[in-house]
Amino acid sequence: MRFTKDWLDVHLKTKKNEQEIIDKLNGIGLEVEKVEPVKNELSDFIVAKIIKAGKHPNADRLKLCDVNIGGMNNIKVVCGAPNAKDGLLTIYAPPGSTIPKNGLKLEISKIRGETSYGMLCSESELNLSNETDGIIELSNKYNNKIGKPYFQGKNNNNVIELSITPNRPDCLGVRGIARDLYASGYGDLKEIKKIKFTKKTKHNLKVKIEKNSNQACSIFGSCLIKNITNKESPSWLKERILALGLRPISAVVDITNYVMFDLNRPLHAYDLDKIKNSIKVRNSIKGETLKTLDNKTYTLKENMCVISDDQGALGLGGIIGGVRSGTELNTKNILIESAYFDPTITRKTAKELEINSDAKFRFERGIDPQSVKDGLEMAAKLIIETCGGEVSNFDIQETIKQKNNKINFDTKLVSRTIGINVKDKDIIKILNKLGFETKKKGKNIEVKVPSWRPDIFGEIDLVEEVIRILGFDNIKSIEPEKNRVKPTLNFYQRHFHLAQRSVASKGYYETITWSFSDESINDKFRENYNTIKIINPISSELGVLRNSLYPNLIYYMEKNLNRGFGDQSLFEIGPVFKSKKPGDQITIICGIKKQQHDEDGSRKNNLDVFDIKRDLIQTLVELGVNKDEMSILDKSPSYYHPGISGSFHSKDSKFLFGYFGQLHPKLTNHTYGFEIFLENLVNFKIKNKKNKESLILSDYQKSDRDFAFLINKETKAQLLVEAIENVDKSLIKDIKIFDVYEGKNIPPDKKSIAIKVTIQSDNKTLNEDDLTSISKKIVKSVEEKTGAQLRS
């Protein structure tokens, strides 16, 4: 919403200056977005510089100039002035501007085959002098003003632009803004003078609102004005229209716009002579078409509100008018419409047709249904003043009587909500000034809500009005109590935070990537999940919700590679979506690692799957899962290298902790990664709560025994370890694989595994016989369970 201080003065008698008013508006919830110099008819003319005055290829007397008008790119302007030359500072008029001298509106045009975007001006064209010889030559001090209006500063009026929240349609008119300022003690609200028309003609056009289901229109007021001379608006009106950021069109159109912004009362003017017989407000028929004033043709669906005559639709109610009945400069007789359209239905129609207009913006927020007559009166008065003509009596069709809402207000709610006591007297004063009528009713106040406030439903809305006008500064701050009743983080959240820092402590950089992904890449990591499409994505590359963290991580890792960063470890902890059901998402910690791999092999790649395995195990251990509580399987999703990947589970296989391995080389090169399923891990811990066992330290001597076994290549080393472990858990304290060998001296289908076993008793020093005995048991167990042979 835009307005100027002198427009505000029409409604508000105040001694406050512009800055005081701006501060106050911010303080009462009418946020000032921008304050800028008002635009006038001369604002279009800007300082420009001729970069190059070249020859026009088809005309000797003309020049084709490259002109800088402040932007990055120069524009082409054809110019006939003899003084146009390289480097000249002058004044430029863009297409769409009107030359003051002759009232000619500029258009992009071809002059002798070359397109000219606007014009360079002489002094006489701008009414500065009678100088017609050549274009204006500005001095060098204008060098830093290129692109700025030449006439700036000659008018020190400002436009104040407010960002009005959707609950305050009444402040989409200057009158509403004035009322709020009045309520805050900033002056007096001026009365609107009663308008009397000396003579009224007969309204002889039949108007009817049809009884349709969900009829958006419940009031349709109109009057006819005949024998007018439509013309350019007077300068005061043009100025206001320009201040709104609109272009003056004609008196009739400008006046309807003026009333809309002044009283927040949208109107529409029809050319009466183009209306066939009668006006019918009805629901549209499917397939009906309408060419509207924005020069587009819409095909309507069923049950949209149209204003029609006997021939067909004339306009969309509360949204936009049609071309067929539009007014023009030569229009003689008009019909002015002032109606009420239902917010919800109007919004729905505009949304379906994707139309935005000032009228729609207002009707969908709620227009004062009792302003129908005021709007007609004001418009008729201004049109007759400007264009002459005779006004008819007003025809007001009304299908539903609008009633003012009444609220039984317990004023104690004010202090209960804001924490300070406000006297009833003061509450009533504020409400009255805002237009609410109040009546004492026992302990409470009965409040009648003004028709222009569709946002007020209940007591809490009144509380807001009171504190808004009183000022939030009056609320006293209450220091918070430092008192914790509940733990800040729950069990799962504590693991989230620990996991994040645990992985980061292993050299991984935390990233945050979109929860969306590119469908084609996501597909490669989706496994059994269904694709979750976003109906209205930002771009196709962000078209689906991610089913894995890998696609984005890999994408950004490669981006970093292109930036020249070879060795990287990245991770993310965040949601992965299983379906589009709310809550059907899991938290995954995913880390990826890559090492620079030079083509010529000058740098050796020594990163392997056991690096990533170490990172995964160590993270799990730090999260509180002991190594002896996990088992490892060589199963993993298809996006891992089938031979170089695996998964960690709880021993009973009920909980999957994570995957790790080399990512499949068809997806990305030399990249290793792991994924941890946080919820699974936490659920495992909840099911397997354990206390730390008390520590028993043995002081008896420990002995190491080394074994080397020959074993089938396919047999997993883990099997050997388990076979040894189970021999005697009280004596065997540690088992370490220290060498795996294949090759010379070994049968081709075998590998040799060397293991160090640490043996120690908690209650005696083991002698040679004890050690021999347990060593024999170890060999026997391994040979039986794995088919391995002790190497001699």
Place this chain on the structure above:
Amino acid sequence: MSEFEKKVIEYKERINNSKNSEEILSINSEIFGKNGIINYEFKKLGSLPHEEKKKFAANINKAKQELTDIFKAKSIQIQDKGIIEKVSKEKIDITLPEKDFKIGKIHPISQVIDEISCIFSEIGFSVEEGPDVENDYNNFTALNTPENHPAKDMHDTFYLDEDMKTLLRTHTSPVQVRTMMKGKPPFKIIAPGRTYRSDSDQTHTPMFHQLEGLHIDRNINMGHLKGCLNYFIKEFFEVDKIKMRFRPSHFPFTEPSAEVDIGYRLENNKIIIGEGDKWLEILGCGMVHPNVLKNCKVDPKKYQGFAFGIGIDRLAMLKYGIKDLRSFFDCDFRWLNHYGFDPLDVPTNYRGLSR
């Protein structure tokens, strides 16, 4: 003086004069070896009369002890000398680079979430969460934002189905609804998380982070809201004083509603929080609308309280001087390295939020 005593004196001298470990070791065996002078002297014991034996042996032992002490002292001296000589030759260029140590980084958003949680923890808030995918009811309807209301235009929503019932949450406020629906008052929670709006330009990203706050009890009023936010802003920016301004605004789910600005000034292009006469909008808040309480099965006649929503990314930018919102999500290695945090920097109440 006996022959033995002379030899002992001689050996003492030789030990003291020895130059290196080889020399001292050969002297050692001459004295203490199988055929050394000590053993040689002891052998004489057998041929001595009984009454002289004790004194004779005592003399040998005394000499043995003296020689041992001198030997030990000299050995250490020689050994030290050797080490000192060796060390004096060992000189490396300590300006050569240290070995690689790889520690990762925590993303500034995560760090700021931890900082915020730490601050609110102190005044009794606990952390709640909700899903990223929400239904229209929790995201809008329950929050007093009716179907087809222009207030919905303020949120450019990503939808997951054609009838617009499933969506990506546009704010963290649905966590309010979920929290109240599953529990009983009082409620005192914060809820950080990812939020989504289909908006993408210099200052908007389709995904961003918000922090929801909710405090509902029997008599929580706007004074508590003001105090709570004042405390938070002061703690977060780690300053003693803060300039704060409440501006009335409108959100469907709170009433009265306010936007909160903090005062700042610019110094060498850097934002100094807490002083100056410029204002920066940082959050929205208000008293929870009775309709929201009703929708969440909380009796607005008995309970009331406040809610607020903070843009986490914005706060992180302000506190750590990050200029571009989009850079948070660009995963540029250099950026992560520069703005990321050491994983050991866990914000705590007792050690402080930041180093």
